[in-house]
Amino acid sequence: MYSDAHLVVMRTARPGGIMIAGEIDISNTAAVAASLRDEFDGGTDPHLDLSRVSFVDVSGIRALVGLALQMAPNQRLLVHGLAAELETVLKVTGWADLPGLELCSCAGEA
């Protein structure tokens, strides 16, 4: 779906969703956000596997939050495998409690 020197975005079959591997910062946030937007177009709760993401900056988290804010009222973005330090970032930036975003603690098995 998208790749650069430090990042790959790909579809996963079970469960249906997207896996990202690599590092997200301002050099590729816009591209990542665009590829995610195209993919999640309503329907079931989308899964996003970040267990192979070694870094997300605030711009990347902002993109995920933007995606979560676009979810339908009964839909949630299920995020798997976010590193503990990055979960802290999500909390202290005030974004941990969005209704459209759920952090799953299933060791990134998406």
Next chain:
Amino acid sequence: MTDPSPSAVNRFRHEALFYSGSAEFVNGTVPFVREGVASGEPVLVVESPEKIKTLRAALERDADQVFFADMSEVGANPARIIPAWCDFVNRHWVPGKSLRGIGEPIWSSRGADELVECQRHESLLNVAFGRGRPWSLLCPYDTATLRPEVIDEARRSHEFIVEGGSARRSENFRGIDASAAAFSAPLASAPPPLDEVTFEKGDLRRVRELVRKRAVAAGLDESRAYTLAVATNEVATNSILHGGGSGTLRIWQDVDRVICEVRDRGVFDLPLVDREAPGPDPSSPRGLWLANQLCDLVQIRTFHEATVVRLHMRLDPRANLSLVTDVESTEATMILPP
């Protein structure tokens, strides 16, 4: 403009209490707390555990009506104190009622860098609250142990002072506008850095790797080294997006800490941006707020045509216990019986 009494508060009242010894501390603070309790005002005391113990004993049953929080936790990084007061005021303010706080951010064993940031914090309190809701904040200063120049600065950062038992306006108060002016206090001289690199868009990955590697080599554990890289990345991102497109990163080690310095050609003109809790609006700025929540100390300076940000991370992780400060841990330490 002549009323020196804290009981007639119709706007923010920022007052320094100069005391020497425990008896003067108690005499200067207990009536202030009792008056608040008697008028049904919410009262929060942010002090050292020892002083909280002293106050609880002196207040007797009135202590049950007071919130207490540990300044060594809340104010480990002094830039986290204003958010704590904001939280207190926003939670407990009701129309027509005032609130009271006691906060002692400066003590004699504060390091030199921390002291300057605490003094900046005292000034910024005027900016954060000076034109907002009415409440009264009393800031004790221990004249027996603090240097005279620290007391002098308190006269400039507080509109009122209590000295020898009587309250009056401080003739030296710098005012709200000057409190908000760009901060250019000199930074401590730095040793030759372990690394000095310039960066621009596309170099952030290299910046993060360098910070992590150096921080681990200096003795930070992996998690805190990673966290320092996260914070440095955000500050460097600001340089790229808002600071002229590039910047210079320098890393060095001090006795008890690793310091990352980012220098760029940006203009830093939002004095509270690093201590205003971001709301859910995705577009609001978060980088410097995040740095303050993650690092033990953040120093921001505006010099002639340059902005400098220094991020400090202590080698001793116990100094960063209040990492996820805000709501959760502040609540845990603020106990108000029903």
